[in-house]
Amino acid sequence: MAPMTESLKYELLARDSATRARLGRVTTRHGAFDTPAFMPVGTQGTVKGILPDHIAATGSQIILGNTYHLMLRPGEKVVAELGDLHRFMSWPGPILTDSGGFQVFSLADINKISDDGVTFKSHIDGSTVHLTPQRSMEVQNALGADIIMMFDECPPGDAPREYQVEALERTLRWAKQCVEAHKRPGEQSLFGIVQGGVDLELRAKCAEELIKLDLPGYALGGLAVGEGFEGTRSVLNATTPLLPDHKPRYLMGVGFPRDIIEAVAAGVDMFDCTIPTRNGRNAYAFTAQGPIRLRNSQFTRDTTPIEVGCDCYACGAFSKGSIRHFFFAGEMLGPILVSLHNIRFYQRLMADVRRAIGEGTFENFRQTDPRCGLGPKVQIET
Amino acid sequence: MAPMTESLKYELLARDSATRARLGRVTTRHGAFDTPAFMPVGTQGTVKGILPDHIAATGSQIILGNTYHLMLRPGEKVVAELGDLHRFMSWPGPILTDSGGFQVFSLADINKISDDGVTFKSHIDGSTVHLTPQRSMEVQNALGADIIMMFDECPPGDAPREYQVEALERTLRWAKQCVEAHKRPGEQSLFGIVQGGVDLELRAKCAEELIKLDLPGYALGGLAVGEGFEGTRSVLNATTPLLPDHKPRYLMGVGFPRDIIEAVAAGVDMFDCTIPTRNGRNAYAFTAQGPIRLRNSQFTRDTTPIEVGCDCYACGAFSKGSIRHFFFAGEMLGPILVSLHNIRFYQRLMADVRRAIGEGTFENFRQTDPRCGLGPKVQIET
Numbered sequence: 001m002a003p004m005t006e007s008l009k010y011e012l013l014a015r016d017s018a019t020r021a022r023l024g025r026v027t028t029r030h031g032a033f034d035t036p037a038f039m040p041v042g043t044q045g046t047v048k049g050i051l052p053d054h055i056a057a058t059g060s061q062i063i064l065g066n067t068y069h070l071m072l073r074p075g076e077k078v079v080a081e082l083g084d085l086h087r088f089m090s091w092p093g094p095i096l097t098d099s100g101g102f103q104v105f106s107l108a109d110i111n112k113i114s115d116d117g118v119t120f121k122s123h124i125d126g127s128t129v130h131l132t133p134q135r136s137m138e139v140q141n142a143l144g145a146d147i148i149m150m151f152d153e154c155p156p157g158d159a160p161r162e163y164q165v166e167a168l169e170r171t172l173r174w175a176k177q178c179v180e181a182h183k184r185p186g187e188q189s190l191f192g193i194v195q196g197g198v199d200l201e202l203r204a205k206c207a208e209e210l211i212k213l214d215l216p217g218y219a220l221g222g223l224a225v226g227e228g229f230e231g232t233r234s235v236l237n238a239t240t241p242l243l244p245d246h247k248p249r250y251l252m253g254v255g256f257p258r259d260i261i262e263a264v265a266a267g268v269d270m271f272d273c274t275i276p277t278r279n280g281r282n283a284y285a286f287t288a289q290g291p292i293r294l295r296n297s298q299f300t301r302d303t304t305p306i307e308v309g310c311d312c313y314a315c316g317a318f319s320k321g322s323i324r325h326f327f328f329a330g331e332m333l334g335p336i337l338v339s340l341h342n343i344r345f346y347q348r349l350m351a352d353v354r355r356a357i358g359e360g361t362f363e364n365f366r367q368t369d370p371r372c373g374l375g376p377k378v379q380i381e382t
Numbered sequence: 383m384a385p386m387t388e389s390l391k392y393e394l395l396a397r398d399s400a401t402r403a404r405l406g407r408v409t410t411r412h413g414a415f416d417t418p419a420f421m422p423v424g425t426q427g428t429v430k431g432i433l434p435d436h437i438a439a440t441g442s443q444i445i446l447g448n449t450y451h452l453m454l455r456p457g458e459k460v461v462a463e464l465g466d467l468h469r470f471m472s473w474p475g476p477i478l479t480d481s482g483g484f485q486v487f488s489l490a491d492i493n494k495i496s497d498d499g500v501t502f503k504s505h506i507d508g509s510t511v512h513l514t515p516q517r518s519m520e521v522q523n524a525l526g527a528d529i530i531m532m533f534d535e536c537p538p539g540d541a542p543r544e545y546q547v548e549a550l551e552r553t554l555r556w557a558k559q560c561v562e563a564h565k566r567p568g569e570q571s572l573f574g575i576v577q578g579g580v581d582l583e584l585r586a587k588c589a590e591e592l593i594k595l596d597l598p599g600y601a602l603g604g605l606a607v608g609e610g611f612e613g614t615r616s617v618l619n620a621t622t623p624l625l626p627d628h629k630p631r632y633l634m635g636v637g638f639p640r641d642i643i644e645a646v647a648a649g650v651d652m653f654d655c656t657i658p659t660r661n662g663r664n665a666y667a668f669t670a671q672g673p674i675r676l677r678n679s680q681f682t683r684d685t686t687p688i689e690v691g692c693d694c695y696a697c698g699a700f701s702k703g704s705i706r707h708f709f710f711a712g713e714m715l716g717p718i719l720v721s722l723h724n725i726r727f728y729q730r731l732m733a734d735v736r737r738a739i740g741e742g743t744f745e746n747f748r749q750t751d752p753r754c755g756l757g758p759k760v761q762i763e764t
Contacts (some may be wrong), residue, residue, distance in 0.1 A: 043713040045704060045708065047714040048713065049431075050714070051695065051718070053695070074703075074706075078682060079705065082683065082704060087685075087701070088703075090700050123622045301460060302465055313435070320472075322427060322472070324456075325426075325427060325455070325460070329426040329451075331426055332434070332718070334435070335714075336714070
């Protein structure tokens with residue numbers, strides 16, 4: 001492959017006829033990934049408990065790191081001195097970092113939001129930290145991910161409309177500041193983030209303004225934060241068509257299989273979520289027939305794998321009975337194995353989604369494959 | 383390979399000329415391992431944090447499981463119903479289980495030691511448990527390891543001689559009861575355990591009596607329990623020559639590289655120890671130049687692997703700086719990576735020991751290789 005002259009290339013390979021779903025491929029300077037793509041989350045430099053060879057074996061082609069956490073510990077300068085985030089995580093393939101905005105607004109003890117940025121207390125040592133569009137770019141430039149995100153404000157879904165308007169204006173100003181502050185546009189692709197809550201007018205305005213910046217890709221932010229499935233769907237269906245057809249689209253922090261399938265049908269290409277790993281650490285395993293809780297006593301003597309037919313390492317090597325024991329004994333292998341299975345479950349789903357789009361059968365797949373209905377309210381087997 | 387007609391075959395392949403060190407190979411019904419061999423410890427069905435493919439990649443050929451822990455949780459019947467310990471751990475190669483004796487005497491809240499066994503409180507639920515030679519065999523027969531150990535009493539090293547004599551008499555009676563109770567001698571090899579503290583006369587008497595039972599292998603127990611390096615060496619040098627030349631010899635629970643090398647020189651073939659994994663979980667990494675503590679601030683920006691030239695997964699993939707961060711961030715990958723490195727460190731040492739014995743250079747290796755001097759008192763780099 002000749003050296004890339006741009007930071008990112010998006011190829012649209014096929015369109016579904018019945019929905020807006022699209023099959024594509026994104027190439028970065030650290031390799032390519034097929035879309036629709038799911039990105040496992042490696043918050044603090046690791047996908048919790050899983051060595052990179054096993055991450056790769058799940059079929060993951062791109063992973064996500066969290067700017068907020070890495071900025072506070074070990075600090076982006078340390079990561080850069082250790083060779084950038086790829087070396088730090090031992091992940092030679094594509095990486096995306098978020099802007100820190102979502103974590104600041106959802107996790108941090110915020111002191112002040114002003115036009116230049118956010119002041120908050122570090123959750124690690126209580127020190128005061130100031131995060132601005134410029135600082136977010138500085139940190140993400142140092143981390144060196146292939147795709148980086150603009151710093152945005154994420155107001156609560158139930159904030160009054162006038163606050164939503166004010167936050168959106170700020171987000172649009174910050175977007176321009178991010179573009180100006182971004183020092184490595186030839187290597188790192190800065191994606192815009194469309195905000196606006198469930199207000200379709202605000203969403204449209206935000207999309208319109210961000211498109212003027214001609215960014216290499218666009219994300220939808222501030223969804224799956226309590227607005228409900230119908231709210232998400234309505235924003236997705238109204239906003240995704242406004243985004244450029246020849247650039248990748250990323251729905252941030254989503255979600256359950258049902259949500260991902262819905263967004264794929266609306267034309268979204270990229271996803272990240274902590275659900276497979278966080279639920280995995282809690283002994284919650286995905287299967288096509290619904291989730292199972294591996295601490296349940298019904299599995300004590302169960303010699304079968306988490307999911308018959310699954311090709312993940314956990315299902316190839318261990319019975320449900322063993323894994324249940326590992327959770328009760330406090331052995332790390334419990335969380336590790338169920339996280340591995342869940343990531344592979346998501347990646348098999350994405351591979352099947354891509355195949356269906358390519359074969360023109362996505363609408364049928366979406367209607368008939370039991371995985372496509374898995375959401376938070378599916379009955380837990382007990 | 384033709385089906386085995388015996389539970390274990392020991393081949394003595396080479397003898398060192400300057401010491402009693404020997405190169406050999408032990409074949410079990412689940413495969414073979416080269417001796418001198420080091421067995422990582424998988425107490426509760428896992429070598430903590432490490433998936434079996436990575437254990438195999440360290441060069442480990444046989445691993446150890448703890449009867450005491452597995453008997454209490456999930457219970458040996460559950461393990462048997464799940465297909466035996468090999469399937470339970472997903473380790474298709476050779477496995478050794480201890481008898482439970484050492485853990486009962488070192489960990490448990492003992493109520494009573496009598497001629498028929500030991501009564502103690504479970505550390506899991508406080509229930510009263512009775513462990514006897516017959517029960518230890520029943521549990522180990524159910525677990526299904528390739529090598530199983532007789533149930534012995536492990537008196538404290540500083541117990542008065544008359545108690546040592548009494549304990550030894552009991553251990554010898556229990557040995558015979560174990561032989562009688564062992565239901566699967568064609569599949570599982572029962573090893574005898576020579577006790578007797580630092581009293582060479584008692585050790586010799588114990589060895590003599592156990593040899594009469596014509597067991598497939600012999601272990602030295604009750605060493606490295608506080609008697610000091612000189613005490614261990616004196617027992618090793620006096621007792622190992624009394625054991626049959628054509629059977630494997632196992633020094634239980636030992637130890638640091640220095641201790642293993644000393645025992646190899648005395649003619650010991652098998653070792654197990656939790657040091658590589660337990661120390662690894664505490665960020666203590668072995669290197670030929672001495673141990674390093676990965677939490678140390680000197681490693682914050684260190685781009686080099688734990689040990690330059692090491693071929694383990696951790697050293698191939700991660701810098702000391704990353705690993706240090708993982709410990710501070712509470713990420714599982716910290717303990718996992720250092721445990722992996724330490725096991726590989728031990729296995730590289732064992733491979734080099736075997737090569738040296740085979741080439742007739744063991745005495746020189748022992749005198750000149752810096753690893754051979756690594757013990758608990760080596761200065762920690764700070």
